[in-house]
Amino acid sequence: MSNTELTESLHGRVLMPDDDGYDDARALFYGGLDLRPAVIVRVADATDVARVVGYARERDLELAVRGGGHSNAGHSTTDGGIVLDVRDLKAVEIDVEGRTAWAETGVTAFEFSSAVGEHGLAVGFGDTGSVGVGGITLGGGVGLLVRKYGLTIDDLLAAEIVTADGELLHVDDEHHPDLFWAIRGGGGNFGVVTRFRFRLHELPTVVGGMLMLPATSEIVAGFIALAEAAPEELSTIANVMPAPPMPFVPEELHGTMCVMALMVYAGDAEAGDRALAPFRALAEPLADMLKPMPYPETYPPEDDSYHPTAVSRTMFIDSVDADVAETIMRWLEGSDASIRVAQLRVLGGAMARVPAEATAFAHRASRIMVNVAAFYEGPEDKVARDVWVEAFAAALRQFDIGAYVNFIGEEGPSALCEPYPGPTLDRLVRIKTRYDPTNLFRLNQNIPPAV
Numbered sequence: 001m002s003n004t005e006l007t008e009s010l011h012g013r014v015l016m017p018d019d020d021g022y023d024d025a026r027a028l029f030y031g032g033l034d035l036r037p038a039v040i041v042r043v044a045d046a047t048d049v050a051r052v053v054g055y056a057r058e059r060d061l062e063l064a065v066r067g068g069g070h071s072n073a074g075h076s077t078t079d080g081g082i083v084l085d086v087r088d089l090k091a092v093e094i095d096v097e098g099r100t101a102w103a104e105t106g107v108t109a110f111e112f113s114s115a116v117g118e119h120g121l122a123v124g125f126g127d128t129g130s131v132g133v134g135g136i137t138l139g140g141g142v143g144l145l146v147r148k149y150g151l152t153i154d155d156l157l158a159a160e161i162v163t164a165d166g167e168l169l170h171v172d173d174e175h176h177p178d179l180f181w182a183i184r185g186g187g188g189n190f191g192v193v194t195r196f197r198f199r200l201h202e203l204p205t206v207v208g209g210m211l212m213l214p215a216t217s218e219i220v221a222g223f224i225a226l227a228e229a230a231p232e233e234l235s236t237i238a239n240v241m242p243a244p245p246m247p248f249v250p251e252e253l254h255g256t257m258c259v260m261a262l263m264v265y266a267g268d269a270e271a272g273d274r275a276l277a278p279f280r281a282l283a284e285p286l287a288d289m290l291k292p293m294p295y296p297e298t299y300p301p302e303d304d305s306y307h308p309t310a311v312s313r314t315m316f317i318d319s320v321d322a323d324v325a326e327t328i329m330r331w332l333e334g335s336d337a338s339i340r341v342a343q344l345r346v347l348g349g350a351m352a353r354v355p356a357e358a359t360a361f362a363h364r365a366s367r368i369m370v371n372v373a374a375f376y377e378g379p380e381d382k383v384a385r386d387v388w389v390e391a392f393a394a395a396l397r398q399f400d401i402g403a404y405v406n407f408i409g410e411e412g413p414s415a416l417c418e419p420y421p422g423p424t425l426d427r428l429v430r431i432k433t434r435y436d437p438t439n440l441f442r443l444n445q446n447i448p449p450a451v
């Protein structure tokens with residue numbers, strides 16, 4: 001098939017470097033990447049997906065799959081290859097009575113949450129509404145309902161996927177159960193998912209939003225202790241960082257250390273207030289925006305033109321005691337990056353009750369997820385900030401050697417056993433070898449097929 005034949009055979013749009021809209025279409029959430037795909041195909045349906053997969057396979061082109069564009073590693077673009085862009089696949093079909101929904105892969109977490117939220121229903125994704133449902137689900141999905149309902153994949157009932165040979169497969173517990181297991185944590189290694197079927201939870205309102213406290217090591221350790229002891233309805237993301245110059249932060253506090261916490265209590269307002277009271281009592285809040293709201297409103301507002309440049313490291317740790325909190329404060333205070341952060345997510349609850357071997361996300365017993373990040377300006381600064389995040393992460397590392405695949409950046413894991421412990425990796429390699437023996441889907445945290 002030639003380029004013209006490809007264009008004529010598709011229902012969606014094909015963008016070449018000279019076309020209007022090409023530069024917008026190749027941009028991702030993160031700035032700092034300037035790769036130029038030979039062609040970007042904005043597919044319109046599953047038939048288009050199969051055609052593009054066949055086209056890339058026959059020509060041995062590097063194939064990137066792009067959904068919400070939030071890949072921390074820049075995997076959703078390519079220099080000189082082909083981008084299969086699923087952003088226009090946005091249909092959502094809701095079965096309100098049955099409490100399930102099919103979502104096409106191009107919807108964002110916010111778009112899907114808003115659609116099902118109209119019926120008082122919800123699935124947990126992450127902390128950012130513009131993240132694509134495809135990317136987050138395939139890696140696992142750790143968000144503000146994680147302790148109450150588990151990971152996003154714990155609500156995944158079925159999916160439709162175009163595999164490397166161009167076939168569209170329906171996968172669930174009964175059909176291709178090996179593939180269904182693998183796509184729950186194994187990322188984009190196995191094909192292009194066109195639709196996901198989710199279980200929905202009845203959740204008309206939550207108590208959620210942002211609580212900003214001044215940060216000292218006592219407050220950081222105290223916050224984590226409270227988050228660990230809190231009822232499972234409460235999930236928290238504590239960002240320890242210099243207070244940003246946001247309108248609600250008094251000017252004299254800009255740049256002083258704070259805990260900017262995103263919190264969701266998945267239950268009624270009174271119980272939520274009770275669960276949140278000890279956090280509010282840790283210190284006089286700098287800002288308290290926690291209130292009853294529909295779940296989709298917990299996603300902070302976003303600006304489409306915002307393309308930060310940042311480096312980060314991710315890991316799990318077992319505890320944040322006074323010493324760990326002190327280390328966090330010392331490292332953050334010792335840097336002059338415009339934005340630097342240690343993000344702490346207390347896990348457990350429903351996520352931890354799923355057996356490690358039930359899905360390809362095996363880190364069920366991990367207690368706290370940490371991401372350390374620094375923004376950079378330009379290539380030289382990037383090197384310096386990268387050295388800093390690496391050293392900061394090393395200072396925090398404890399016994400848990402795992403990492404969440406969706407937060408691993410362009411540095412890659414130091415070994416694939418970080419995201420995938422031994423038995424999980426062995427099984428993933430067997431499934432990869434069966435469904436993608438030539439490693440067509442390799443722009444991801446790649447699981448190589450056995451040779």
Ligand SMILES: Cc1cc2nc3c(=O)[nH]c(=O)nc-3n(C[C@H](O)[C@H](O)[C@H](O)COP(=O)(O)OP(=O)(O)OC[C@H]3O[C@@H](n4cnc5c(N)ncnc54)[C@H](O)[C@@H]3O)c2cc1C
Binds near residue numbers: 130137139194
């Ligand atoms: C600001 C920000 C906040 C985040 N917050 C969270 C969070 O709270 N919780 C969390 O769990 N994660 C979070 N993430 C990580 C996020 O889940 C991953 O980066 C995810 O891969 C992004 O999905 P995407 O579709 O937006 O990205 P894309 O860059 O479009 O896709 C990323 C990769 O996923 C694969 N992929 C995407 N769609 C498909 C598909 N349909 N079929 C096959 N493969 C596909 C491809 O390999 C692709 O390279 C965050 C990321 C950012 C940048």
